[in-house]
Amino acid sequence: MKTPPFKFHRPKSIEEAVSIASELKNNGDSFDWISGGTDLLPNYKWHINAKKNVISLANIEVMKTHESYHIGAMVSLHELEHGPTHPLIRKAAGTIASTLIRRSGTVGGNLCLDTRCFWYNQTEDWRRSIDWCHKCDCDTEADCRVIPNQNTLCVATYQGDLAPCMMVLGAKIHLAGPEGQRSMKLDEFYALDGMKRNVLEVGEFVTHITLPIESDQLEGDYQKLRLRESWDFPEAGVAASWKRNDSGIEQLYVATTACESIPRLHMEETSVALNEWNGKESAKKLAENIRKTVKPVNNTYFPPAYRRKMLRVLTKRALSGSWSD
Numbered sequence: 001m002k003t004p005p006f007k008f009h010r011p012k013s014i015e016e017a018v019s020i021a022s023e024l025k026n027n028g029d030s031f032d033w034i035s036g037g038t039d040l041l042p043n044y045k046w047h048i049n050a051k052k053n054v055i056s057l058a059n060i061e062v063m064k065t066h067e068s069y070h071i072g073a074m075v076s077l078h079e080l081e082h083g084p085t086h087p088l089i090r091k092a093a094g095t096i097a098s099t100l101i102r103r104s105g106t107v108g109g110n111l112c113l114d115t116r117c118f119w120y121n122q123t124e125d126w127r128r129s130i131d132w133c134h135k136c137d138c139d140t141e142a143d144c145r146v147i148p149n150q151n152t153l154c155v156a157t158y159q160g161d162l163a164p165c166m167m168v169l170g171a172k173i174h175l176a177g178p179e180g181q182r183s184m185k186l187d188e189f190y191a192l193d194g195m196k197r198n199v200l201e202v203g204e205f206v207t208h209i210t211l212p213i214e215s216d217q218l219e220g221d222y223q224k225l226r227l228r229e230s231w232d233f234p235e236a237g238v239a240a241s242w243k244r245n246d247s248g249i250e251q252l253y254v255a256t257t258a259c260e261s262i263p264r265l266h267m268e269e270t271s272v273a274l275n276e277w278n279g280k281e282s283a284k285k286l287a288e289n290i291r292k293t294v295k296p297v298n299n300t301y302f303p304p305a306y307r308r309k310m311l312r313v314l315t316k317r318a319l320s321g322s323w324s325d
């Protein structure tokens with residue numbers, strides 16, 4: 001299918017990008033941000049919610065800054081994999097998609113990835129044949145195909161790999177937009193709706209991520225389930241980090257992805273586990289609690305029951321470096 005025509009804007013600074021976005025917003029014109037385009041352009045080719053304007057962030061040099069604790073949104077996944085940042089993030093970056101996609105795909109695009117659903121990531125003809133769905137309804141007021149009779153919420157799945165790894169390291173996300181700049185903990189960035197996806201307001205975009213210096217003291221691991229190891233999106237993913245002390249561990253974080261509309265940091269479950277931590281047995285209990293808490297729906301390749309079971313397995317695997325037998 002042909003990509004629908006759009007006007008392409010190429011700002012060279014954050015200020016210019018904000019000014020273009022403000023002007024389009026004030027004129028009532030629709031637009032999307034584009035970074036590497038590995039997610040946006042396939043959607044456009046399938047005529048999924050394509051906009052008349054696309055603003056590229058690719059020429060904004062300051063967004064390519066890449067240091068241990070400061071990762072620009074325009075840093076590519078390939079650069080991230082081989083760069084100076086935390087080993088947990090480097091490992092996750094190296095598992096995303098394929099070598100080719102990692103050369104173009106960026107950190108910002110990965111964190112703002114559109115949510116996915118097998119009723120939605122299809123060609124226009126395919127979607128027309130099922131009379132559309134709520135997320136791209138072509139003005140038909142079509143219902144959600146996964147959970148029908150509730151036209152207010154989309155439960156499409158967030159299938160990005162970086163977010164859970166950055167969450168367990170205490171990352172902050174930094175945004176710029178017409179109302180100025182703001183920052184928040186990464187786990188506060190996501191919104192539990194497959195259409196809204198995150199807290200970004202119209203005209204706002206991600207400029208960079210920062211990690212606290214103390215993240216150096218955290219060890220961690222990331223485990224994911226996917227159909228083909230060569231390039232598929234995660235069907236479930238678990239990131240874990242911990243800080244050791246003489247008697248075991250004193251900090252513990254677990255985050256999941258690819259099972260809900262948002263990646264999720266599990267503070268409640270991990271603080272209970274930490275209080276009574278005794279290594280392998282506690283990890284098993286925590287893994288079971290994570291399985292119970294996360295509720296995938298039937299909209300990706302593997303069935304939800306299998307993905308939930310695998311969350312337990314992945315959590316145990318991700319934590320296996322936190323004790324010595």
Ligand SMILES: Cc1cc2nc3c(=O)[nH]c(=O)nc-3n(C[C@H](O)[C@H](O)[C@H](O)COP(=O)(O)OP(=O)(O)OC[C@H]3O[C@@H](n4cnc5c(N)ncnc54)[C@H](O)[C@@H]3O)c2cc1C
Pocket residue numbers: 032033034035036037038039040041042057073077095096097098101104105106107108109110111112113114159160161162200204205206207231232233234
């Ligand atoms: C075959 C295939 C396999 C894949 N496998 C994986 C995988 O295993 N794991 C995984 O995580 N991803 C996977 N992806 C998805 C994607 O390639 C990556 O997530 C990539 O990092 C997206 O980055 P991008 O720069 O190309 O995003 P883009 O396509 O440019 O943008 C993605 C979305 O984010 C928005 N956006 C981009 N940058 C910003 C910004 N700075 N601020 C605000 N909004 C922004 C865009 O408007 C768009 O909605 C796969 C994609 C394909 C095609």
Ligand code: SF4
Pocket residue numbers: 116117118119120133134135136143144145146147153154155156194299
């Ligand atoms: S979850 Fe429902 S509304 Fe969202 S993309 Fe899937 S079918 Fe459409």
